[in-house]
Amino acid sequence: xxRVDVLVVGGGIAGLTVASALQGKGDVLLxxxxxxxxxxxVELSCKATxxxxxxxxxxxxxxxxKGRIGVESITGExxxxxxxxxxxxxxxxxxxxxxxxxxVLATGAVPFPVEEFPQYLWGRRERIFTGFELERRLKDGNxxxxxxxxxxxxxxxxxxxxxxxxxxxxSQVCCRYALRLAANLRFRFPEITIDVYSMDLQVLGDGQxxxxxxxxxxxxxxxxxxxxxxxxxxxxxxxEVDGKATGRRYDAVVLSxxxxxxxxxQRMAELFxxxxxxxxxxxxxxxxxVFACGTATGPKDIxxxxxxxxxxxxxxxxxxxx
Amino acid sequence: xxxxxxxxxxxLPLWVTEELERMAFSFEVVTPEKTKALLPSSxxxxxxxxxxxxxxxxxxxxxxxxxxxxxxxxxxxEVRDLPEEKCRTLWQGFLRSLVPPKRDVAAFRxxxxxxxxxxxxxxxxxCEAFARARIPVVSFPSFVLSRKGVDFHVMPHDxxxxxxxLIPSLQEEPPVVLPREVLDTGRVVALERLPQVLGLSSLRxxxxxxxxxxxxxxxxxxxxxxxxxxxPPQGAQVLVLAEExxxxxxxxxxxxxxxxxxxVLFEKLPLSRVxxxxxxxMRRVVVTYTPEKDPFPVRCEAHWLVPVxxxxxxxxxxxxxxLSDREVVLELPENPNLLPFAxxxxxxxxxxxxxxxxxxxxxxxxxxxxxxxxGRVRVDAERCALCLTCLRSCPTGAIGLSGDLKRCIAxxxxxxxxxxxxxxxxxxxxxxxxxxxxxxxxxxx
Numbered sequence: 130x131x132r133v134d135v136l137v138v139g140g141g142i143a144g145l146t147v148a149s150a151l152q153g154k155g156d157v158l159l160x161x162x163x164x165x166x167x168x169x170x171v172e173l174s175c176k177a178t179x180x181x182x183x184x185x186x187x188x189x190x191x192x193x194x195k196g197r198i199g200v201e202s203i204t205g206e207x208x209x210x211x212x213x214x215x216x217x218x219x220x221x222x223x224x225x226x227x228x229x230x231x232x233v234l235a236t237g238a239v240p241f242p243v244e245e246f247p248q249y250l251w252g253r254r255e256r257i258f259t260g261f262e263l264e265r266r267l268k269d270g271n272x273x274x275x276x277x278x279x280x281x282x283x284x285x286x287x288x289x290x291x292x293x294x295x296x297x298x299x300s301q302v303c304c305r306y307a308l309r310l311a312a313n314l315r316f317r318f319p320e321i322t323i324d325v326y327s328m329d330l331q332v333l334g335d336g337q338x339x340x341x342x343x344x345x346x347x348x349x350x351x352x353x354x355x356x357x358x359x360x361x362x363x364x365x366x367x368x369e370v371d372g373k374a375t376g377r378r379y380d381a382v383v384l385s386x387x388x389x390x391x392x393x394x395q396r397m398a399e400l401f402x403x404x405x406x407x408x409x410x411x412x413x414x415x416x417x418x419v420f421a422c423g424t425a426t427g428p429k430d431i432x433x434x435x436x437x438x439x440x441x442x443x444x445x446x447x448x449x450x451x
Numbered sequence: 452x453x454x455x456x457x458x459x460x461x462x463l464p465l466w467v468t469e470e471l472e473r474m475a476f477s478f479e480v481v482t483p484e485k486t487k488a489l490l491p492s493s494x495x496x497x498x499x500x501x502x503x504x505x506x507x508x509x510x511x512x513x514x515x516x517x518x519x520x521x522x523x524x525x526x527x528x529e530v531r532d533l534p535e536e537k538c539r540t541l542w543q544g545f546l547r548s549l550v551p552p553k554r555d556v557a558a559f560r561x562x563x564x565x566x567x568x569x570x571x572x573x574x575x576x577x578c579e580a581f582a583r584a585r586i587p588v589v590s591f592p593s594f595v596l597s598r599k600g601v602d603f604h605v606m607p608h609d610x611x612x613x614x615x616x617l618i619p620s621l622q623e624e625p626p627v628v629l630p631r632e633v634l635d636t637g638r639v640v641a642l643e644r645l646p647q648v649l650g651l652s653s654l655r656x657x658x659x660x661x662x663x664x665x666x667x668x669x670x671x672x673x674x675x676x677x678x679x680x681x682x683p684p685q686g687a688q689v690l691v692l693a694e695e696x697x698x699x700x701x702x703x704x705x706x707x708x709x710x711x712x713x714x715v716l717f718e719k720l721p722l723s724r725v726x727x728x729x730x731x732x733m734r735r736v737v738v739t740y741t742p743e744k745d746p747f748p749v750r751c752e753a754h755w756l757v758p759v760x761x762x763x764x765x766x767x768x769x770x771x772x773x774l775s776d777r778e779v780v781l782e783l784p785e786n787p788n789l790l791p792f793a794x795x796x797x798x799x800x801x802x803x804x805x806x807x808x809x810x811x812x813x814x815x816x817x818x819x820x821x822x823x824x825x826g827r828v829r830v831d832a833e834r835c836a837l838c839l840t841c842l843r844s845c846p847t848g849a850i851g852l853s854g855d856l857k858r859c860i861a862x863x864x865x866x867x868x869x870x871x872x873x874x875x876x877x878x879x880x881x882x883x884x885x886x887x888x889x890x891x892x893x894x895x896x
Contacts, residue, residue, distance in 0.1 A: 188790075194507075195507065197499060197500065197528070198457070198507065290698065290704055292708060297705055297708060299698040299699045301699040301700075304699070329719070330666075331697065331698065331699035332695075333666070333697070333699055334668075351743060371744075432790070436811060436812075439815065440807060440808075440811055443584075443811065443814075
C-alpha cells in the first residue's frame with residue numbers, strides 16, 4: 130500500500146495547481162480518471178482576435194504543462210471505495226490501495242448536456258452548436274463552413290438560471306465565452322452579423338473592457354427563444370415579441386451552455402457522503418481532512434479556479450506543517 | 452553513461468528501455484517526488500513536451516541539484532503516438548546527441564525580500580490580509596523607489612521591499628445627470644446610507660427607486676440591492692432600474708430570485724430612457740421611463756431616489772515614484788500570462804478585485820522568486836532580431852538557430868568557448884554571459 134500526505138482527485142487545472150503548489154511540502158499524488166491530464170480546460174481554445182481577450186486558456190495550458198513534469202500522477206484510475214482511519218483515509222482505486230492523510234477533490238464540471246432542452250434541438254442538428262463544440266472547432270481550425278454564414282445567433286443561459294430545472298445559478302462563464310467567440314468570429318468573418326439572446330449580460334472579471342467592446346458589436350435581444358427549428362438551409366429562432374410568437378431566420382445558432390457538476394464529482398459526493406447543491410456541485414470543507422476546490426464546488430472561470438486552488442494549497446500547507 | 456529518466460508516466464514503452472540498453476546506458480526512472488541520490492555524472496532526460504521552456508528546465512535542474520547543461524528534454528508526449536519504428540529512430544538520435552558538458556553551470560534561486568510596500572498608504576483590509584499571510588507591510592507618505600536586482604529600495608529610508616502594491620482610488624460619478632431641481636428636493640440618497648434613512652420613517656406606501664449604471668460589477672452594491680427584499684413586506688415599494696443585473700457570483704441568482712419574489716421590481720432598460728423631475732410639492736422625485744417591452748411611458752413618484760454611482764479606478768502616479776534611467780510606463784498589460792493583479796513592471800501589483808486573491812498572487816511572487824544560472828549563455832528570444840551578427844562572428848561556430856520556427860538563435864554549449872565576442876557585437880543586446888534576472892514568478896518580460 131502506498132502512503133501519501135495529500136491525494137488529489139482530478140487532474141484538471143484545479144488539481145494540478147494544488148498538486149504543483151504542494152511539491153516539496155509533502156508527498157502528493159494525483160489521480161486522474163482519464164488517460165491525460167488537463168481536464169476541461171485543455172479542450173478550450175484561445176479566442177484572441179488581433180488583441181488578447183484574456184480568456185485565460187493560455188494560463189490553463191501553462192498550469193497543465195508545468196503539472197505534467199512537476200506532479201506525480203496516476204492516470205486512468207479513480208477512487209472506488211474509501212475507509213476512514215484514525216489518521217487519514219484508505220482509498221481503493223481500480224488497481225491499487227492508497228493511504229492518504231488529506232484528500233482534495235478537484236473533480237470539476239462538465240458542459241450542461243443540451244439534450245435536456247429538447248425544444249432547442251428540433252431538426253437535423255447540423256447548424257445548432259453548443260459553445261463548447263464551437264470552441265473545439267476553433268481549436269482544431271475547423272471553421273470553413275462558418276465562412277458561408279451571414280447571420281448567427283447566440284442563445285444564452287442554456288442550462289443555467291433556471292430554477293424550474295433545479296439549476297438556479299448563473300454559470301458565470303457562458304456570457305463571457307459567448308462574447309469572446311462572437312468577437313473572434315466577427316474578426317475572422319467580418320460580414321457575419323451576430324445576435325445575442327440573453328437575460329442579462331454578465332460582463333465582469335479579467336478583460337472586461339475587451340468584452341464590453343465585443344458586446345457593442347453584437348445585437349442583443351432581451352428574451353430567450355422558446356424553440357429552435359433547423360431545416361436544410363438555416364435555423365428558425367422562435368421568440369415572443371409583443372406577446373406573439375415570431376420566427377427569425379439565422380444561418381446557425383450557438384447555444385451557450387452552462388456548467389454542471391461532472392459525473393466524477395457526483396460519484397465523489399456519493400463516495401464521501403457530501404451534500405450537493407443545485408447542479409450537483411459539492412460543498413468544500415465538510416469533513417475533517419476532505420477538501421474541494423475548482424469547478425467541483427461551483428461554476429468558475431479559469432482564473433478564479435487557479436486562485437481558489439492556490440488559496441486551498443496555502444491552507445493545506447499549514448495542515449502539513451503540523 | 453548514466454541516464455535518469457524523468458517523467459510522471461510510470462509505464463514506459465519498450466523502445467525507450469531497449470534502445471538505452473543497446474547503447475550501453477545505465478538508467479533509472481525518477482519521479483518528481485523521488486529524486487534523491489542522482490550521480491553527478493548522470494544525464495537527466497525529461498520525457499516531457501517539446502513545449503517545455505528553458506525556465507522550466509532550469510527549475511527542474513535546481514530541484515534535482517544537477518548541472519542544467521545535463522538536463523535534456525525529449526518530446527515524449529508528442530512522439531509517443533507515432534509508430535514504434537519512428538519513435539526508435541528519434542530516440543536513438545536524441546541519445547547520440549547527449550554530450551557531457553565542459554563546464555559547470557550553477558542554478559540557484561533568488562527570492563525577493565519578504566516585505567510589501569503599499570502605495571499610497573494602505574487601507575486596513577489590505578494590511579490585515581497581508582498580516583494573515585505573515586507578509587510585513589510598509590508604507591510611507593513620501594518616498595522614491597529604485598530597483599536593485601529583484602528588489603525595490605525605498606529611498607531615503609533605504610528599506611528593501613520585494614513587491615509594491617498600488618491601491619487605486621475609486622472615482623465615483625452618478626449614473627445619469629441629476630438635474631439641480633431633483634437634488635434640491637433632498638430626496639436623493641446614496642445606496643450606503645439608504646438603510647439609515649429608511650430606519651427613521653414609516654415604510655408604508657414608501658416608494659424607493661434605484662438607478663444602476665451598466666455595467667456595474669460591484670458585488671458589494673448588488674448585495675445591498677438584493678438586501679432590499681426586506682422592504683416590500685413592510686409596505687414599501689422598491690423599483691430597480693438597471694440595464695443588467697449582476698448575478699455571476701455564488702448565491703446571487705438565488706438572492707435575485709428571492710428579491711423578486713419578495714416584491715422588488717427589477718426593470719431592465721438603458722438609463723437613457725429615464726427622465727427625472729421634482730414633484731410639484733418638491734418632496735418627491737418623479738421618475739418617468741419607457742420600458743423596453745411596451746411603448747407606454749411609466750411614471751412613478753419616488754420618496755427616495757438612489758443613484759448607484761458608476762465607479763472607475765484611477766491608479767496612483769507610480770511613474771513619478773520609481774527612479775529609472777528609462778521612462779517608466781505603468782500599464783495593465785495585454786500579456787495574458789500575467790495574472791489580473793500584475794502590471795507590466797515585475798513586482799508591481801494593483802489592488803483591485805478580491806483581496807485574498809491579491810495576497811495569494813503577491814505571496815507566490817515573493818516565494819517563487821526567480822531561477823538564475825551562472826556560467827551559461829543566455830539568449831533573450833524577445834530581443835533577438837535574428838540579424839545573425841553573432842553567427843557570423845563566432846570563432847567556434849557554436850551559434851545556430853533554435854526551435855522549429857527558427858525565430859531565435861541558439862548557442863551550442865558544447866562548442867562555445869565563452870570568448871564573449873557575440874555578446875559584445877549583438878546590436879539588440881540579446882546575448883548575456885552574466886547572471887540576469889529572467890523570470891520573476893509568473894512574469895515574462
